[in-house]
Amino acid sequence: MxxxxxxxxxxxxxxxxxxxxxxxxxxxxxxxxxxxxxxxRGVVMLECSNDAExxxxxxxxxxxRCPVILISKTLDTEAKAVLRATYEGDYxxxxxxxxLLSTSGSMGDRKLVRLSYENLxxxxxxxxxxxxxTADERPITTLPMEYTYGLSVIHTHLAAGATIILTNxxxxxxxxxxxxxxxxxxxxxxxxxxxxMFERLRLTEMNLPHLKTLTQAxxxxxxxxxxxxxxxxxxxxxxxxxxxxxxxxxARMSYIPPEKCLEKIGSIGIPVPGGSMYIADDGELVYLGxxxxxxxxxxxxDLALGDENGGLLKTGDMARMDDEGYFYITGRKKxxxxxxxxRISLDKVEEDLQEAFACDEIVCMGSDDDGITVxxxxxxxxxxxxxxxxxFMEKWLVRPRLVRVRYINKIPRxxxxxxxxxxx
Numbered sequence: 164m165x166x167x168x169x170x171x172x173x174x175x176x177x178x179x180x181x182x183x184x185x186x187x188x189x190x191x192x193x194x195x196x197x198x199x200x201x202x203x204r205g206v207v208m209l210e211c212s213n214d215a216e217x218x219x220x221x222x223x224x225x226x227x228r229c230p231v232i233l234i235s236k237t238l239d240t241e242a243k244a245v246l247r248a249t250y251e252g253d254y255x256x257x258x259x260x261x262x263l264l265s266t267s268g269s270m271g272d273r274k275l276v277r278l279s280y281e282n283l284x285x286x287x288x289x290x291x292x293x294x295x296x297t298a299d300e301r302p303i304t305t306l307p308m309e310y311t312y313g314l315s316v317i318h319t320h321l322a323a324g325a326t327i328i329l330t331n332x333x334x335x336x337x338x339x340x341x342x343x344x345x346x347x348x349x350x351x352x353x354x355x356x357x358x359x360m361f362e363r364l365r366l367t368e369m370n371l372p373h374l375k376t377l378t379q380a381x382x383x384x385x386x387x388x389x390x391x392x393x394x395x396x397x398x399x400x401x402x403x404x405x406x407x408x409x410x411x412x413x414a415r416m417s418y419i420p421p422e423k424c425l426e427k428i429g430s431i432g433i434p435v436p437g438g439s440m441y442i443a444d445d446g447e448l449v450y451l452g453x454x455x456x457x458x459x460x461x462x463x464x465d466l467a468l469g470d471e472n473g474g475l476l477k478t479g480d481m482a483r484m485d486d487e488g489y490f491y492i493t494g495r496k497k498x499x500x501x502x503x504x505x506r507i508s509l510d511k512v513e514e515d516l517q518e519a520f521a522c523d524e525i526v527c528m529g530s531d532d533d534g535i536t537v538x539x540x541x542x543x544x545x546x547x548x549x550x551x552x553x554x555f556m557e558k559w560l561v562r563p564r565l566v567r568v569r570y571i572n573k574i575p576r577x578x579x580x581x582x583x584x585x586x587x
Contacts, residue, residue: 165225166283166284167225173189173324174188174190174193175190176189176298178191178321179215179326179327179328179329180327180342182330187215192222193222193223195215195216196219196224197223197226203224203227203229204253205229205251206251206263207229207230207251208232208247208250209231209234210235211233212307212308213308213330214329215329221233225283228258228261230261232246232275233262234265234309246273249462249463250275250460254463256467257279257466259469259470260278261279261283263275263278264314266410266411266459274460275460275461276458276459277468278456279457279470281453282413282454282457283318283413286315287318287322288437289438289454290318290414291319291322294378296322296325300376301326302325302327302328302352304317304329304331305351305352305353311410312380312408314414328342328346334364335364344370344371348374349375350374350378351374351376351377352380354379354581355388357580358384362388367391367395374401375401375402376401376402377392377401377403379406380405380407381581382580382581383514384405386429389405393424397425403424404420405424405432406418406419406432409476409478411476412438412454413455414454416434416438416450417432417440418432418433419431427489430490431482431489431491432489433490434450437453438450438452439451440490442482442483446481446482447477447478448481449475449476449478450476451474457469457472458470479497481493481494494509495509500529500530502561503560503562503565505561507561512535513526513527515558519554520547520550524540524574525537526539526574526584526587534561534564535561535567537566537569538570538574538587540572540574545568545569552568575587
C-alpha cells in the first residue's frame with residue numbers, strides 16, 4: 164500500500180495539527196482532499212505550504228494519479244507562469260509519473276526531477292525502517308513541503324500513521340516553540356543552516372522533554388556542530404541522524420546510525436536499506452536503488468518518457484570510503500578547479516576559510532583560467548583580503564594575483580539554506 168492511499172487502520176487517528184491548533188484525522192484529510200480535487204485531470208501545479216489543505220490536496224492528487232508539480236505559495240509570479248505554461252495540462256504522461264520537483268528546491272527554472280510512485284514509496288519505506296518511525300511520532304515541520312527533505316518527513320510519518328505538527332512559523336518565532344512544547348514534538352529535521360539557528364537559539368538548553376530525534380541532511384554539517392549535537396543527543400537519551408540525499412534519489416541515500424555519530428564525524432554514512440553505493444574510477448560517488456528518479460524534464464514532452472536512469476545515479480559528488488564502509492564527500496565534481504597546475508576543491512577552500520576567519524558567510528567560485536573569487540557578506544572579512552590571499556599562497560600555493568575578494572550584501576541561498584552559486 165502506498166503512503167498516500169486510504170488505510171482503514173488510520174482513519175480515526177490524528178494526521179496533523181495546524182498553526183491554529185486544529186486537529187484533522189486521516190479520514191478528514193482524505194475526504195477534504197477528494198472534495199478539493201474533484202474533477203482534477205492531467206498534470207497539476209500545486210502551490211503549497213505547511214498546512215492541512217495543501218497536505219490534503221497533495222495526497223488526493225497522488226491518489227487520482229495526477230502528476231503533481233509541487234511549488235511554494237511564495238514562488239514569484241513569473242516563475243509560476245513559466246512552469247504553468249511549460250507543464251500544466253491534460254496530455255499524455257508516463258503512467259508511473261507521480262511527482263515533479265525542482266533539483267534545488269527553489270523552483271527557479273523549468274528543469275524538474277521526474278519521480279515515480281515507486282520512487283516515492285521505496286524511499287519512504289527505507290527511511291521508516293532506519294529511523295524506526297512509528298505511529299507514536301509527532302514531527303514538527305521545520306522545512307518547506309515542496310523541498311524534497313521536508314516532503315520526505317511528511318511521507319514517512321504518514322506511512323506510519325503518525326501525527327504531523329504542521330507549521331509555517333520560523334524557528335525565530337516564539338509560537339513555533341510553544342507549538343513544539345504544547346503538542347509534544349518528538350522530532351525535528353534540519354539542513355546545516357537550521358543547526359546554525361539551533362545554536363543561536365540554544366536548543367540544547369531548552370526544556371523539550373518529548374524531543375527524541377534530530378535529523379540532518381541538505382549539505383555538509385560543520386564538524387563542530389555534528390560533535391556538539393551528537394554528544395548532547397548521546398548524553399540525554401536522544402538520537403542524531405546525519406544523512407545524505409538528493410532530489411534525484413527522491414530524498415535519502417545514506418545515513419550514520421546514531422551510535423556511530425561521534426565516531427564518524429564528517430561522514431555521510433552507509434547506504435539506506437535497499438540501496439548501495441560505490442566509488443567510480445574517477446572518484447565520483449554512485450548510488451543504486453529503487454528510489455533513483457526516472458530522469459529530468461525540461462519540456463512538456465519529457466513527461467511521457469520512461470525511466471532513463473535504471474536505478475543508477477551518478478551523484479556528482481567526489482567521495483572516499485573508509486575501512487568500515489562509511490562514505491565521505493570530498494567535494495563536488497564540478498566544484499574543482501585547476502589553478503597553477505594544482506587541483507583544488509572549492510568546497511574545501513570554503514570550509515577552511517570559514518574556520519580560519521570565524522565566518523560562515525564565505526563562499527567561493529573559480530575557474531581554471533580566472534583563478535578564485537571569494538565572496539563574503541562580512542565587511543570585516545572582506546577587509547582582510549591580504550590575509551586571505553596569503554592563506555591561499557601558504558595553503559594551496561595559489562598566487563595572490565589569482566585570488567579576488569568581493570563583498571556582497573547577502574549570500575544567495577534557496578529555501579533550504581543551500582548557496583545558489585549561479586546567482587553570484
